[in-house]
Amino acid sequence: MKRLFLALLLALVFAPLHAKEAVPVAEDPVLEARLNRLAKELRCLVCQNESLADSQADLAADLRREIREMMRQGKSDGEITRYLTARYGDFVLYRPPVKPTTWLLWFGPFLLAGAAIAGFIYFLARRRRSLPDAPLSPEEEARVQALLGKSPQEPRS
């Protein structure tokens, strides 16, 4: 009985050890580093806010496998991203390409900033025009001179 209990206890202790299959460690660290760099720029389609490098999704693992294989075949990063966009669209790229359909995306912020600056300049110009030109009376003029220290009798503190 005691022995059985011990065995059960041991089984429990070691259970988590083989809960998850070990992820195969890459044989080629250079290739793996390149894979990681590229995969950081790619979006996982299953969990859309994660990169292909970080995602635990099955599909992400499969795609990393495909990319690894293509890298082994000597394909360039450009060829690999083209392979992925041909299947999943530009959505997989965290940096969408500049093309007519994405012009608004890329240049929209500048357009908005330009419009805001133009609006501000227009507002200032109109405000200046609407402010009445009020000339000072002779007494006010004298007071201004006094306050500005032009008058010798003004004591300095």
Next chain:
Amino acid sequence: MARFLVPLLIFLVLVGFLWKGLSRDPREVPSPLVGKPAPAFQLPRLDAPDKTFSPADMRGQVWLLNVWASWCVSCREEHPVLVNLAQSRDVPIIGLNYKDQRPDALAWLDRFGNPYRVSVSDADGRVGIDYGVYGVPETYVIDRAGIIRMKHIGPVTPEVLDAKILPLVAELSK
């Protein structure tokens, strides 16, 4: 008057954009494959692994390619719709059994019915990648020339079937 009208207009435009953004499903990513030839493959049949099936076998027919798996919960949701379609309409449905175990898949078909003319096993998911599969179930409408005409992501509902898939199939079959 104008000083209230302009902010109001900007506000309404903003609400319009946000409203549209809320009503869209971010999981639906438009497929670049629509309008392109269906990627070729040659895979073992689920019922008879010694025989293979290729999309080229379907040349001259309008057909549906349905990606499914026994582990996929939403597939169960759409399955009765497909079974119904297979019984009532003459549009062949080919199943792509995606990353599944053969016994599980066969048991699943036994239990829920088999709407597929043929199912093929894509055990490692490579063909799925070629078809841009990222969320099972997915359904493709492929025309006589082997061009993908439509892709539906997620379970096929009777509404989607009647409003989108069947009209397209009817038009392509003319």
